[in-house]
Amino acid sequence: AQRVTQPEKLLSVFKGAPVELKCNYSYSGSPELFWYVQYSRQRLQLLLRHISRESIKGFTADLNKGETSFHLKKPFAQEEDSAMYYCALSANGGSNYKLTFGKGTLLTVNP
Amino acid sequence: KAGVTQTPRYLIKTRGQQVTLSCSPISGHRSVSWYQQTPGQGLQFLFEYFSETQRNKGNFPGRFSGRQFSNSRSEMNVSTLELGDSALYLCASSPEGAGYTFGSGTRLTVV
Numbered sequence A: 001a002q003r004v005t006q007p008e009k010l011l012s013v014f015k016g017a018p019v020e021l022k023c024n025y026s027y028s029g030s031p032e033l034f035w036y037v038q039y040s041r042q043r044l045q046l047l048l049r050h051i052s053r054e055s056i057k058g059f060t061a062d063l064n065k066g067e068t069s070f071h072l073k074k075p076f077a078q079e080e081d082s083a084m085y086y087c088a089l090s091a092n093g094g095s096n097y098k099l100t101f102g103k104g105t106l107l108t109v110n111p
Numbered sequence B: 001k002a003g004v005t006q007t008p009r010y011l012i013k014t015r016g017q018q019v020t021l022s023c024s025p026i027s028g029h030r031s032v033s034w035y036q037q038t039p040g041q042g043l044q045f046l047f048e049y050f051s052e053t054q055r056n057k058g059n060f061p062g063r064f065s066g067r068q069f070s071n072s073r074s075e076m077n078v079s080t081l082e083l084g085d086s087a088l089y090l091c092a093s094s095p096e097g098a099g100y101t102f103g104s105g106t107r108l109t110v111v
Helices: none
Strands: A003-005 A010-014 A019-021 A024-026 A032-038 A045-049 A072-074 A083-090 A105-110 B005-007 B010-013 B019-024 B031-038 B042-050 B053-057 B064-068 B074-078 B087-094 B106-110
Touching (some): A003 A083, B019 B106, B042 B074, B053 B064
Parallel strands (some): A010 A105
């Protein structure tokens, strides 16, 4: 069975500060990892997919299989980054067609 | 390109009734998934369909069922509603079964 843990329910930083949202997973096979973001009163949106190795809105995330982590980072937080962030895993490289979500981290960026 | 459309947006039902929720995926997307979102349990996978076939199912009772039509539109049905079924039900679509785009959801309240 797969599990995703986001240890921080709440994270508060000041504008311009670096931010790191932690995500750890438990899965022995080949995972596909995602970060989703939900801004206030908006739908859940895909932010990053680890196989894409992209930087979206200044955010990056690296899959560390040794530490089973997929932390989301941004060097300089902006107020518009305030949102709920969910880490998600799909097993078997995505071939089980199911996302297992963490409970989410609410990021607040203060002015 | 239109996004994932879910109808209705809001529903209020009485315990014991049944409900049907509808989802229209992005044009060309053949994979449709359903998730239940509650404050306590977070986002939980219900089931996934591709070309009218259910490929995976979550750990929900048999009262929860779904189907997909030949045009990829999907419906989910919950029979014999319980108070605990009150939740936001999210539909997501994907071309192949990963990197899902989510709809705005249907908020179901059971009284």
